Amino acid sequence: MTVQITEVRITPVAVKDPPLLNSVGVHEPYALRAVIELYAGPDLLGLSEAYGDDPSLERLRRVAPALIGLDPFDVHELHRRTATALGEAPEDMPTDMIGPPSASKTLAATFAAFEVACLDLQGRAIGRPVSDLLGGAVRAAVPFSGYLFYRWAGHPGHPDDGPEALTPDSIVDQAKDLVARYGFGSLKLKGGVRPPDEEIAAIRALRAAFPDHPLRLDPNTNWTVPTSIHVGTELAGVLEYLEDPTAGLEGMAEVARAVPMPLATNMCVTTFEDLPAAIEQRSVQVVLSDHHFWGGLRESVILAGICRTFDLGLSMHSNTHLGISLAAMTQLAAAIPNLTYACDTHIPWQVEDVIEPGVLRFVDGSVPVPTTPGLGVTLDRDALARLHEQYLTCGVRRRDDIGYMRSIVPSWSGIRPMF
Amino acid sequence: MTVQITEVRITPVAVKDPPLLNSVGVHEPYALRAVIELYAGPDLLGLSEAYGDDPSLERLRRVAPALIGLDPFDVHELHRRTATALGEAPEDMPTDMIGPPSASKTLAATFAAFEVACLDLQGRAIGRPVSDLLGGAVRAAVPFSGYLFYRWAGHPGHPDDGPEALTPDSIVDQAKDLVARYGFGSLKLKGGVRPPDEEIAAIRALRAAFPDHPLRLDPNTNWTVPTSIHVGTELAGVLEYLEDPTAGLEGMAEVARAVPMPLATNMCVTTFEDLPAAIEQRSVQVVLSDHHFWGGLRESVILAGICRTFDLGLSMHSNTHLGISLAAMTQLAAAIPNLTYACDTHIPWQVEDVIEPGVLRFVDGSVPVPTTPGLGVTLDRDALARLHEQYLTCGVRRRDDIGYMRSIVPSWSGIRPMF
Numbered sequence: 001m002t003v004q005i006t007e008v009r010i011t012p013v014a015v016k017d018p019p020l021l022n023s024v025g026v027h028e029p030y031a032l033r034a035v036i037e038l039y040a041g042p043d044l045l046g047l048s049e050a051y052g053d054d055p056s057l058e059r060l061r062r063v064a065p066a067l068i069g070l071d072p073f074d075v076h077e078l079h080r081r082t083a084t085a086l087g088e089a090p091e092d093m094p095t096d097m098i099g100p101p102s103a104s105k106t107l108a109a110t111f112a113a114f115e116v117a118c119l120d121l122q123g124r125a126i127g128r129p130v131s132d133l134l135g136g137a138v139r140a141a142v143p144f145s146g147y148l149f150y151r152w153a154g155h156p157g158h159p160d161d162g163p164e165a166l167t168p169d170s171i172v173d174q175a176k177d178l179v180a181r182y183g184f185g186s187l188k189l190k191g192g193v194r195p196p197d198e199e200i201a202a203i204r205a206l207r208a209a210f211p212d213h214p215l216r217l218d219p220n221t222n223w224t225v226p227t228s229i230h231v232g233t234e235l236a237g238v239l240e241y242l243e244d245p246t247a248g249l250e251g252m253a254e255v256a257r258a259v260p261m262p263l264a265t266n267m268c269v270t271t272f273e274d275l276p277a278a279i280e281q282r283s284v285q286v287v288l289s290d291h292h293f294w295g296g297l298r299e300s301v302i303l304a305g306i307c308r309t310f311d312l313g314l315s316m317h318s319n320t321h322l323g324i325s326l327a328a329m330t331q332l333a334a335a336i337p338n339l340t341y342a343c344d345t346h347i348p349w350q351v352e353d354v355i356e357p358g359v360l361r362f363v364d365g366s367v368p369v370p371t372t373p374g375l376g377v378t379l380d381r382d383a384l385a386r387l388h389e390q391y392l393t394c395g396v397r398r399r400d401d402i403g404y405m406r407s408i409v410p411s412w413s414g415i416r417p418m419f
Numbered sequence: 420m421t422v423q424i425t426e427v428r429i430t431p432v433a434v435k436d437p438p439l440l441n442s443v444g445v446h447e448p449y450a451l452r453a454v455i456e457l458y459a460g461p462d463l464l465g466l467s468e469a470y471g472d473d474p475s476l477e478r479l480r481r482v483a484p485a486l487i488g489l490d491p492f493d494v495h496e497l498h499r500r501t502a503t504a505l506g507e508a509p510e511d512m513p514t515d516m517i518g519p520p521s522a523s524k525t526l527a528a529t530f531a532a533f534e535v536a537c538l539d540l541q542g543r544a545i546g547r548p549v550s551d552l553l554g555g556a557v558r559a560a561v562p563f564s565g566y567l568f569y570r571w572a573g574h575p576g577h578p579d580d581g582p583e584a585l586t587p588d589s590i591v592d593q594a595k596d597l598v599a600r601y602g603f604g605s606l607k608l609k610g611g612v613r614p615p616d617e618e619i620a621a622i623r624a625l626r627a628a629f630p631d632h633p634l635r636l637d638p639n640t641n642w643t644v645p646t647s648i649h650v651g652t653e654l655a656g657v658l659e660y661l662e663d664p665t666a667g668l669e670g671m672a673e674v675a676r677a678v679p680m681p682l683a684t685n686m687c688v689t690t691f692e693d694l695p696a697a698i699e700q701r702s703v704q705v706v707l708s709d710h711h712f713w714g715g716l717r718e719s720v721i722l723a724g725i726c727r728t729f730d731l732g733l734s735m736h737s738n739t740h741l742g743i744s745l746a747a748m749t750q751l752a753a754a755i756p757n758l759t760y761a762c763d764t765h766i767p768w769q770v771e772d773v774i775e776p777g778v779l780r781f782v783d784g785s786v787p788v789p790t791t792p793g794l795g796v797t798l799d800r801d802a803l804a805r806l807h808e809q810y811l812t813c814g815v816r817r818r819d820d821i822g823y824m825r826s827i828v829p830s831w832s833g834i835r836p837m838f
Contacts, residue, residue: 001546073547074555076756126545127420128492133552135717136493272728280699298554302724309691309725337495 003072003125007039008064012052013387014394015352017320018161020149023192023222024096024414025405029155030394031320034060035354035384038072038117046072046121047375049324049354050113050292051094052391053398059086059110072118072125075298082111094399095319097220098270098293105271108295115296116328116375123374130328130375134301134335141366142333143342145216146184147318148174148206149349150193156408166194168205175206178348184365185213186240186342192219196227196419200234207238214342218243221267222416225251232259240341241286241313244268246417252283262286266317270294272303279310286313286341292325297332304336316343323347323355326367327375330360334369352387356380422491422544426458427483431471432806433813434771436739437580439568442611442641443833444824448574449813450739453479454773454803457491457536465491465540466794468743468773469532469711470513471810472817478505478529491537491544494717501530513818514738516639517689517712524690527714534715535747535794542793549747549794553720553754560785561752562761564635565603566737567593567625568768569612575827585613587624594625597767603784604632605659605761611638615646615838619653626657633761637662640686641835644670651678659760660705660732663687665836671702681705685736689713691722698729705732705760711744716751723755735762742766742774745786746794749779753788771806775799 017031032052039045050056066081091106098105123130131137148171154160165174175187187206191199199217206215221244223231228245232255235242243264245255256263262285269278269287271294278284287307291300307314316333326347333339342365355377360367370376402414436450451471458464469475485500510525517524542549550556567590573579584593594606606625610618618636625634640663642650647664651674654661662683664674675682681704688697688706690713697703706726710719726733735752745766752758761784774796779786789795821833 071551071555073551076555076557076754132490132492136490136495138495272724275728276698276730279695299724302721305691305718305721306725306728309694311695335495 001125003040003044003121005038005040005067005070005072008067009037010057010060010064011035011037011384011388012057012391013354013384014052014391014396015322015350015387018349019152019155020190020349021151021193022190022401023220023416023418025401025412026152026408027320027401028396028399028404029158030390030396032391032396032399033322034113035324035379036060036113036117037379038067038114038121040072040121040125044121044124046117046119046124047324047377047379048113048117048120048328049322051109053094055092055398056094056109059091059106060113062086063110063114067114072121075115075118075296078114078118079111082114083107086110097267099267102271104273105293108271108299109293112292112294112296115298116291119297120374127373129369129371129373130297130331131335131369134297134332137334137369138337139334139369141363141368142330143185143366144345144362145186145188145342146175146178146182146365147344147346147348148178148187148189150190168198168202171202172205172209175210179210182348182362182365186215187213188216188218188344190220191217192222192418196223196231200231203235203238214240216240216243216264220244221247222418224417224419225254227417227419228255229258232261236260243288249278249281249283253281256282256285262313264288264313264315266290275306284312286315288315288317288344290317290319291328291332292319297328300332301336304338308338313341314339315341318344318346320346320350322350323353323360323377324375326360327370327377330367330369331375352383354380354384354387420544422459422463422540424457424459424486424489424491427486428456429476429479429483430454430456430803430807431476431810432773432803433471433810433815434741434769434806437768438571438574439609439768440570440612441609441820442639442835442837444820444831445571445827446739446820447815447818447823448577449809449815451810451815451818452741453532454743454798455479455532455536456798457486457533457540459491459540459544463540463543465536465538465543466743466796466798467532467536467539467747468741470528472513474511474817475513475528478510478525479532481505482529482533486533491540494534494537494715497533497537498530501533502526505529516686518686521690523692524712527690527718528712531711531713531715531718534717535710538716539793546792548788548790548792549716549750550754550788553716553751556753556788557756558753558788560782560787561749562604562785563764563781564605564607564761565594565597565601565784566763566765566767567597567606567608569609587617587621590621591624591628594629598629601767601781601784605634606632607635607637607763609639610636611641611837615642615650619650622654622657633659635659635662635683639663640666641837643836643838644673646836646838647674648677651680655679662707668697668700668702672700675701675704681732683707683732683734685709694725703731705734707734707736707763709736709738710747710751711738716747719751720755723757727757732760733758734760737763737765739765739769741769742772742779742796743794745779746774746789746796749786749788750794771802773799773803773806
């Protein structure tokens with residue numbers, strides 16, 4: 001069977017994003033994504049979704065011409081072509097949440113964007129879901145965690161789009177709403193926003209309201225080591241895991257020795273190069289995988305094998321994403337036996353999407369794994385055109401939570417650790 | 420596309436084996452293999468080749484009935500069914516060359532036997548070589564190393580089948596013969612047979628005769644730590660790597676600290692469970708993968724990812740095998756970017772095979788990777804019947820190099836380390 005890529009389309013889109021607060025600032029009114037279409041002839045299409053900021057887009061476009069004629073089954077050749085097109089220079093990453101930029105990170109992220117589309121193409125070509133290309137689904141539905149954010153009611157100058165959440169009670173209200181609508185069986189609070197004792201109070205309020213829900217807290221390294229140990233000690237027996245309380249492998253190792261719960265990360269272990277030192281120092285106990293920056297779905301399977309081998313827990317990280325990425329995350333999570341924690345997702349916060357509705361849905365907090373070929377999702381071309389138009393007019397070209405916050409709060413430093 | 424396993428056939432075969440000497444004794448006149456056929460309907464067949472000793476056969480047969488109805492794309496389900504059928508008890512392994520038996524090893528080996536056949540089935544179902552199921556071939560031909568053995572001219576009571584090789588000069592003659600016939604670009608001597616200084620002399624004689632061939636020496640843990648350090652020091656600058664000089668992670672680490680060349684292993688790191696301690700202690704620098712006991716082709720890809728991540732070299736081990744396994748080894752090696760050493764193979768020592776000839780051949784020491792569907796090889800049914808008949812009459816039912824040597828040399832202990 002011959003399959004060759006004949007056309008590559010990369011379409012940046014902007015989707016409305018609420019004013020979600022995090023350790024460095026606040027989400028801008030629009031979040032950017034790139035929709036990738038790989039055609040193998042007129043009727044065979046593989047989809048992917050990637051970062052849509054300017055540097056990421058430029059890299060995708062630099063690689064795209066090299067993909068014409070590629071066999072989508074040959075992802076090793078895809079990797080070679082991507083590496084050749086990108087060269088060796090470290091370049092901007094779409095978020096500093098995954099550590100300093102490096103050439104290997106930009107290669108991994110750019111390759112991943114196309115690899116997912118190649119696996120979608122493979123699955124469509126052979127009539128198999130992507131999970132079958134990864135060894136087969138070990139679960140019929142993938143559990144996700146309800147992602148709670150401190151937030152404003154609306155962006156300055158825009159209409160309010162939801163209730164403000166800045167207190168423990170309002171976080172509980174937000175959780176009740178998400179659980180009611182999606183059925184989430186576990187909850188994660190994006191922390192590092194309010195003073196630590198307020199966030200401890202929020203977690204305790206969640207525990208009181210949801211006695212049986214596993215709970216997570218993620219301050220995105222906005223705490224010093226002593227603050228991290230204080231919070232971890234206070235929340236002993238309450239948190240399923242504490243995520244990236246402080247920066248760096250050494251700091252994380254120090255916290256890990258002092259607190260009773262596992263430490264999870266998507267910030268100090270974000271590449272394969274980070275793993276040896278993290279394992280040697282016992283800095284983390286749970287890795288939050290993310291195929292977008294770990295080099296795609298097959299590399300994520302290798303990461304899972306490493307976690308299994310070194311007795312590390314495995315969960316899944318999420319940045320703002322749409323339905324194509326949700327499908328990829330679901331197919332991947334379905335095929336990893338040792339992905340035993342509910343995955344993160346930003347999906348409840350995005351009201352716009354580029355896929356035809358109905359395929360991906362939440363049932364009791366889990367997404368049933370599509371069993372149709374490939375990722376299982378289809379582009380909604382009207383939505384794609386509309387969200388691309390929104391991209392053209394929205395003015396946002398790279399994510400800048402710090403700069404946006406400074407435009408509202410001029411004294412904002414965004415320098416971590418704040419607490 | 421629906422594919423379901425409808426029939427499982429397991430056929431033990433015996434092939435003539437020369438009197439090759441190793442650290443525990445000598446190869447018996449017949450070596451055992453199991454040929455596995457997985458049918459998905461009458462016209463779709465997946466092949467594999469596995470250990471053919473009684474305990475391995477019994478395990479394969481115990482699992483076989485559970486495979487009816489299995490989707491060969493669902494190797495995770497294959498793993499569950501295999502684990503369920505086998506239970507938790509540690510059981511005999513076909514060779515003590517891969518360390519003490521354990522439940523996880525017997526599960527990995529039994530699963531691997533069927534997994535390879537499932538991948539052959541997958542490839543045949545979709546019209547793709549197995550290398551494409553593993554990410555794509557990164558090389559068109561896989562280099563193998565010429566495997567040199569001390570040997571007798573013939574088995575007692577059998578006709579001689581080759582020149583005796585017990586001296587440095589005769590090992591060089593054997594190497595010249597293998598290089599002339601196969602074009603091998605690197606050479607490995609199975610050591611631990613003659614006194615160490617004789618083996619040092621043999622390696623030096625090989626270096627003189629083959630100035631540019633990478634050379635390896637593998638005494639299968641038949642040396643003490645001081646002997647290992649003595650040999651490693653004497654052969655500084657001569658060996659590409661020294662393989663399993665001594666037993667255990669601690670001993671290997673002590674040798675590794677004292678000798679200049681990398682240490683390779685297929686004896687002290689034979690399961691994923693062995694890796695953390697081996698890495699922590701820096702016991703080995705090169706892992707010799709073997710899909711037969713590492714849990715199949717996909718698990719071998721994960722092993723390769725671990726080696727890449729932890730800066731370990733990766734080579735490939737071989738036990739006595741036939742063409743189906745050679746095809747599997749070739750497809751796997753083709754798809755692993757960081758398998759940078761020539762692989763081991765026993766193929767020159769087997770004059771009988773179960774596959775139709777012509778597909779697999781050595782060109783300049785390398786096997787061109789089949790690009791036809793699946794593994795790319797076809798059963799020779801006449802040969803299968805003949806070698807099964809030979810199995811029925813040969814009397815060998817499990818490999819016992821020690822016992823066979825004792826039947827010839829009653830004082831033989833087979834206890835390592837001998838030197």
